[in-house]
Amino acid sequence: MENKKGFVDIFSERVWKFFSSVKLAVVLLIILAIVSVIGTVIAQNEAPEKYLQEYSQAFVNLFEVLGFFDMYHTWWFVLLLFLLTANLTVCTLDRLPPTLKIITAPLKPIEDESLKALPFKREIIIKAGRGKAEELSVKTLTRHRYRFITTGGPDETQLVTQKGVYSRLGYIITHVSILLVFIGALLGAFFGFKAFLNLPEGRASKVVYLRNEPMWDKIMDTLGVAKSPVIPAADGGLPAMPIGYYVVCDSFDVDYYINAAGIPTGMPSEYHSTLSVYDLQERKILDKRIRVNDPLSYHGITFYQSSFGAIPEGKGKIKLNVRRKNSPAAQTEPVVLDPGQAVYVPSIDRTFKALSFNPYGIRNPATGQVQFFQTENNEFINPTVELEVSRGKGSKPLYKTFIMKTEAGEPSFPEDYTIEFVEYWGARYTGLQVTKDPGVWVVYTGFIMLCVGPVIAFFGSHKKLWVRIQDRKGQTVVTVAGSANRNRIGFEREFNKIADELAK
Amino acid sequence: MDSSLLFNIATLLYLAAMVLYISYLAFKKNGIGQVASIVTYAGFAIQTFALLTRWRESYQMDIGRIPLSNLYESLVFFTWSTVLLYIIIEFKYKTRAFGAFVLPVAFLALAFINVAGISNDITPLVPALKSNWLFYHVLISFFGYAAFGVAFAVSMIYLLLDTDERGPVVNIVAGIVALLVLASVGYVMAGNGLKTAFWLGLGVLVLAWFIFLIVSGAKHKAQIYLFWSFCVTLAIGMLVALGIDFLYLKAFQHIEAGESLKKHLFEATFVNPSTPVVFISWAAVVGLLFLIWFQGMRLKTFLKQYVPPLNQLDEVTYRMIAVGFPLLTGGIITGAVWANSAWGTYWGWDPKETWSLITWFVYAIYLHARYVRGWKGSQMAVISAVGFLAVIFTYLGVNLVLSGLHSYGGMN
Numbered sequence: 048m049e050n051k052k053g054f055v056d057i058f059s060e061r062v063w064k065f066f067s068s069v070k071l072a073v074v075l076l077i078i079l080a081i082v083s084v085i086g087t088v089i090a091q092n093e094a095p096e097k098y099l100q101e102y103s104q105a106f107v108n109l110f111e112v113l114g115f116f117d118m119y120h121t122w123w124f125v126l127l128l129f130l131l132t133a134n135l136t137v138c139t140l141d142r143l144p145p146t147l148k149i150i151t152a153p154l155k156p157i158e159d160e161s162l163k164a165l166p167f168k169r170e171i172i173i174k175a176g177r178g179k180a181e182e183l184s185v186k187t188l189t190r191h192r193y194r195f196i197t198t199g200g201p202d203e204t205q206l207v208t209q210k211g212v213y214s215r216l217g218y219i220i221t222h223v224s225i226l227l228v229f230i231g232a233l234l235g236a237f238f239g240f241k242a243f244l245n246l247p248e249g250r251a252s253k254v255v256y257l258r259n260e261p262m263w264d265k266i267m268d269t270l271g272v273a274k275s276p277v278i279p280a281a282d283g284g285l286p287a288m289p290i291g292y293y294v295v296c297d298s299f300d301v302d303y304y305i306n307a308a309g310i311p312t313g314m315p316s317e318y319h320s321t322l323s324v325y326d327l328q329e330r331k332i333l334d335k336r337i338r339v340n341d342p343l344s345y346h347g348i349t350f351y352q353s354s355f356g357a358i359p360e361g362k363g364k365i366k367l368n369v370r371r372k373n374s375p376a377a378q379t380e381p382v383v384l385d386p387g388q389a390v391y392v393p394s395i396d397r398t399f400k401a402l403s404f405n406p407y408g409i410r411n412p413a414t415g416q417v418q419f420f421q422t423e424n425n426e427f428i429n430p431t432v433e434l435e436v437s438r439g440k441g442s443k444p445l446y447k448t449f450i451m452k453t454e455a456g457e458p459s460f461p462e463d464y465t466i467e468f469v470e471y472w473g474a475r476y477t478g479l480q481v482t483k484d485p486g487v488w489v490v491y492t493g494f495i496m497l498c499v500g501p502v503i504a505f506f507g508s509h510k511k512l513w514v515r516i517q518d519r520k521g522q523t524v525v526t527v528a529g530s531a532n533r534n535r536i537g538f539e540r541e542f543n544k545i546a547d548e549l550a551k
Numbered sequence: 552m553d554s555s556l557l558f559n560i561a562t563l564l565y566l567a568a569m570v571l572y573i574s575y576l577a578f579k580k581n582g583i584g585q586v587a588s589i590v591t592y593a594g595f596a597i598q599t600f601a602l603l604t605r606w607r608e609s610y611q612m613d614i615g616r617i618p619l620s621n622l623y624e625s626l627v628f629f630t631w632s633t634v635l636l637y638i639i640i641e642f643k644y645k646t647r648a649f650g651a652f653v654l655p656v657a658f659l660a661l662a663f664i665n666v667a668g669i670s671n672d673i674t675p676l677v678p679a680l681k682s683n684w685l686f687y688h689v690l691i692s693f694f695g696y697a698a699f700g701v702a703f704a705v706s707m708i709y710l711l712l713d714t715d716e717r718g719p720v721v722n723i724v725a726g727i728v729a730l731l732v733l734a735s736v737g738y739v740m741a742g743n744g745l746k747t748a749f750w751l752g753l754g755v756l757v758l759a760w761f762i763f764l765i766v767s768g769a770k771h772k773a774q775i776y777l778f779w780s781f782c783v784t785l786a787i788g789m790l791v792a793l794g795i796d797f798l799y800l801k802a803f804q805h806i807e808a809g810e811s812l813k814k815h816l817f818e819a820t821f822v823n824p825s826t827p828v829v830f831i832s833w834a835a836v837v838g839l840l841f842l843i844w845f846q847g848m849r850l851k852t853f854l855k856q857y858v859p860p861l862n863q864l865d866e867v868t869y870r871m872i873a874v875g876f877p878l879l880t881g882g883i884i885t886g887a888v889w890a891n892s893a894w895g896t897y898w899g900w901d902p903k904e905t906w907s908l909i910t911w912f913v914y915a916i917y918l919h920a921r922y923v924r925g926w927k928g929s930q931m932a933v934i935s936a937v938g939f940l941a942v943i944f945t946y947l948g949v950n951l952v953l954s955g956l957h958s959y960g961g962m963n
Binding site: 089091106232241340497 | 679747751762876877881884891895909919920949
């Protein structure tokens with residue numbers, strides 16, 4: 048019967064062959080390298096006006112059509128990535144069976160025919176006889192840490208051995224790791240989201256505002272399978288994503304580097320927010336002080352410190368701590384007051400009136416004079432309160448003083464207590480970057496394998512060694528032969544050493 | 552002792568080592584070679600000590616950070632890792648022939664930084680850079696860059712030795728004319744708001760040339776020699792221009808501590824406000840290109856006596872790339888992990904990330920060509936050179952030319 052292949056067979060065979068070629072891989076890598084450059088030359092995701100400043104209308108239109116303004120997310124760029132992945136998968140699968148065959152192949156004694164093909168071989172005549180030659184060979188191989196099997200019959204004995212056979216898996220580990228990174232990225236795109244939340248101090252939110260909606264929800268919603276949890280924005284803003292709990296901003300602040308003279312330089316050293324999580328029944332679950340590089344994660348959603356800003360027309364509250372000198376820290380009395388407001392402080396029987404609040408005050412170390420500076424971007428570089436202190440419930444003012452963040456209650460007060468600046472609370476919001484990425488652990492697994500794979504592939508070497516001991520015309524002839532798939536020069540050195548030791 | 556004094560001593564030792572290595576090549580006296588090695592080790596030890604001292608100094612200033620985060624420190628670290636790699640190679644391959652090429656690079660880089668003396672203040676870090684991942688990221692990346700740098704130098708020697716003759720003068724003339732035509736086209740196009748189109752077009756042309764060289768370079772040795780001349784001109788030209796920049800900035804410009812040098816790069820030469828200076832600079836580059844092309848064969852005869860055979864050079868290039876590739880991979884990965892801990896995005900197609908990926912692609916092509924196709928020789932040397940051009944662009948070009956997350960200074 049004629050074995051005719053159907054169209055499907057031929058077609059699938061062709062597709063397989065196409066995708067299993069390394070040439071395709073190299074071509075795809077070259078194309079990807081070239082087109083990637085475009086997105087680095089043209090700034091990505093800028094405002095349309097900015098592009099029109101830089102390019103003529105015709106070019107803007109052309110680039111728009113080609114997707115050059117958000118190039119790495121265009122269908123054709125993603126298609127190229129998919130092609131590379133398909134190519135990588137097929138290439139790996141195609142070479143997997145031969146590789147496994149090499150790995151599982153039993154060690155076999157060598158024949159004269161295959162001996163010819165081996166790159167390293169040497170014949171040694173040993174006068175001491177076959178028994179002695181065998182003993183010497185066993186000793187030498189053991190000394191070089193080869194575990195061997197012994198075969199042979201009446202005319203010859205062979206010691207067959209190999210090392211580093213699993214290094215042949217190096218390229219597979221590498222390829223699989225890249226696939227994992229790709230799969231992880233897809234998982235992130237389908238089931239994760241990127242969002243932000245500007246949360247004023249003292250406020251709570253149970254939604255975040257999406258930049259990227261999870262693709263899965265979108266698809267299911269479109270198909271009518273399941274309704275997307277996303278709440279579309281009514282006024283053309285960004286859609287909101289419920290997170291299933293409340294996140295609260297307890298406070299936000301910026302620390303600044305302080306120079307040798309004790310004056311804050313205006314260069315931020317740390318941004319931090321204290322966030323709390325409450326469940327929907329308003330029970331507190333946890334809180335955490337987040338910083339840049341140290342986010343809060345809860346239920347798969349991570350909140351990163353990203354920016355901050357002023358609440359429009361937001362009025363802050365001045366928070367101070369008052370403590371009698373030489374009294375324990377527990378006897379500190381917190382004082383909260385608005386700028387301009389007067390408040391009675393029972394523990395010291397004084398009334399404080401906040402005359403002014405300034406975001407950046409500097410006290411001249413020599414004269415003690417206080418100067419105020421303007422700040423940009425609502426920065427509180429060294430918040431300073433001018434305080435008027437009166438006896439009892441506000442009779443005649445006793446004195447005026449400046450309370451600064453950097454002085455932390457340090458300077459000597461005329462009376463028997465210290466006043467420490469805590470914060471100016473409620474005038475700003477913390478800008479949080481919010482992400483959910485269920486694929487990140489797949490990606491990280493890929494990363495770890497990607498660190499290991501190439502090292503095994505480049506520096507591991509599958510070395511094979513045969514020692515054949517024959518009696519030929521009354522002489523004992525030892526033939527050493529070997530091969531290595533990597534680092535031939537290194538193996539040659541080892542091979543020569545072994546052969547030299549046998550010839551001694 | 553403070554770190555800058557130690558850095559100066561290390562620089563002087565590298566200068567001595569450079570002179571010794573070159574005289575070792577010239578006089579072939581083993582004694583000189585041994586002294587050269589000892590001086591190099593001493594310089595390296597002192598530089599290591601200087602790096603540690605600088606680290607300690609930053610703690611004394613209450614800033615406490617790894618000395619790896621501005622251009623000054625990363626250049627110092629780059630020379631340190633290059634010398635370290637060179638020492639390893641000297642041990643492993645038992646040849647001192649490369650010393651005369653590696654030490655000048657280390658010395659020049661350190662000398663430029665020292666002459667500059669501008670931005671070596673220990674400046675505090677912005678919050679986003681305060682991460683342990685930064686340390687691993689920079690450390691691993693720089694070892695990778697150094698390995699690729701050595702691979703590039705060896706490839707250049709390979710390409711020169713592999714050339715039999717420089718070919719007819721018409722080649723270099725055509726090359727220079729092409730440069731001039733491209734420059735004037737670029738000038739005209741930039742004037743008409745077609746700057747991006749020009750750069751994209753130029754990029755396509757250059758890439759097409761690279762691919763042509765890699766695919767059929769074996770048949771066009773004269774073209775490969777031209778490519779070699781361009782690469783060497785680029786390397787020397789950039790180093791010299793940087794040197795002039797530093798001298799010029801030190802003499803005539805006041806630069807505030809901590810201010811980035813990026814804004815002032817090539818201000819003394821190629822982007823000088825005075826047209827004659829720009830013209831002279833470019834003329835000098837063209838002259839240098841011609842000189843290198845014209846005298847290359849002399850250099851070859853000279854070098855031939857000292858360097859190992861071609862197949863060994865090929866092997867060294869491969870070894871260096873095999874070392875550099877996992878390091879580059881590690882650098883990209885640690886960068887991604889860092890970005891994820893700071894912004895929640897491990898990959899954002901930022902220009903620096905993208906260029907490091909492009910570099911990764913080029914070296915991946917190199918490795919596949921070798922492992923799967925069994926390529927060797929001049930084509931591989933060309934790929935290695937192209938890879939290093941991508942490295943230079945990732946390291947300097949992206950910071951200097953393109954904007955990105957890596958060059959930002961604050962939030963928002």
